[in-house]
Amino acid sequence: MKMLFLSLVTAVPLLFLSGCEMVVFQPQGPVARSIMELINWSLMWMLLVVVVVFGLFGYIVWKYREKPENMGYEPPEEHGSTVLEIVWTAIPILIVIALTIPTVTTLYDLEDVPAGYEEKEPIVIHVTSADxxxxxxxxxxxIETINYVNIPEDTPILFKLTSAGTMQSFWVPALGGQKYSMNKMETELYLVADNPGSYMGRNTNFNGRGYAQMEFEVLSQTDEEYDAWVKEVKETAPELTEEKYMELLKPTHLGRLTYSNTHLAWINHADHDSELVTDPEDYRYHGYQGKIFDQEEENSNEKETTDVENNKEDHGGDHSGH
Known part of the structure; x- marks a missing residue:
């Protein structure tokens, strides 16, 4: 009841302000619940600060307002209260501590398998974002899917995130928080869905004209349904070729696609030495499409910079008297 009351107290004002459904206050898994509890804890302290500050503000304005009996009164100069100064310095410090400890604890906990699922072997799914x-x-x-991911309910899922090009943000509000996907790097995110259901995920990091429609579906299924789906994909889905995969990486919107193999057989974009597949020419209609610098150009630029600096040092005395 306490958590329900807190959720109502914090969520109702936000609903009126936003005018939309607050998915983060309807968690469908342990990770999302931990984040919601942290949000509620933070909002409770914010609400307390706002109420106290505005309450004191109203009280002081009313108590020390100008009245006929004190018209023109000027109070004597005073040193102030050491006790009050200590109090109003200590209170913010205590509030920061009260917010910091659960925040740090929760963030560290989210890096591991959610509590209660330690005995279950996580299913590993590599996530590659592309424009x-x-x-x-x-x-x-x-197997490999595009723009949708099926997972079994009540099972920890380890998402290993990377990007084929620009940086994106992977977020499924009903199941957990967001994490960035970056080229030649890998981040990890654990998620669990309590029950079967469909949950929308999206990219929340601006990366060009099409980012707003960069959405995907997370479909949580029973173990039997999930196993049947995996079997069906292996038997019926077409095979993904390297040429087809490179075509898919171009900056376009796609529907839902399914394949009976993965691109990890020939490229893993999380590998620091992996091939860079982003082509600036594909982004030409955005205006300035960027440029890829090779090692020779970088060395040439460094040499030019060094020559300019040396030239300045050699002729520095010519301008000293100006």
Whole structure:
């Protein structure tokens, strides 16, 4: 009841302000619940500060307002109260501590398998973001999907995030917080869905014209449904070729696609030495499409910069008297 009351107290004003459904206050898994509890805790302290500050403000304005009996009164100069200064310095420090400890604890907890699921072996799914689509690779099952991901309910899922090009943000509000996906890097995110259901995920990091429509579906299924789906994909889905994959990476919107193998067989964009597949020419209609610098150009630029600096040092005395 306490958590329900807190959620209502904090969510109702936000609903009126936003005019939309607050998915983060309807968690469908342990990770999302931990985040909601942290949000509620923070909002409770914010509400307390606002009420106290505005209450004191109203009280002081009313108590020390100008009245006929004190018209023109000027109070004597005083040193002030050491006790009050200590109090109003200590209170913010205590509030910061009260917010910091649960925040740090929760963030560290979210890096591991959620509590209560330690005995279950996580399912590993590699997530590759590209403009403007999400690619999900199941290395253990040997299948790959685009713009949707199926998972079994009540099972920890380890998402390993990377990007084929620009940086994106992977977020499924009903199941957990967001994490960035970056080229030649890998971040990890644990999520669990309590029950079967469909949950929308999206990219929340601006990366060009198509980012607003860069959405995907997370479909939580029973174990039986999930196993049947994996079997069906292996038997019926077409095979993904390297040429087809490179075509998919171009900056376009795609529907839902399914393949009976993964692109990890020939490229893993999280590998620091992986090939860079982004082509600036594909972004020409955005205006300035950027440029890829190779090692020779970088060395040339460094040499030019060094020559300019040396030239300035050699002729520095010519301008000293100006």
């Amino acid at each position: 403007w689509k999400w690619i999900f690779s199941y290395p253990e099952e040997g």
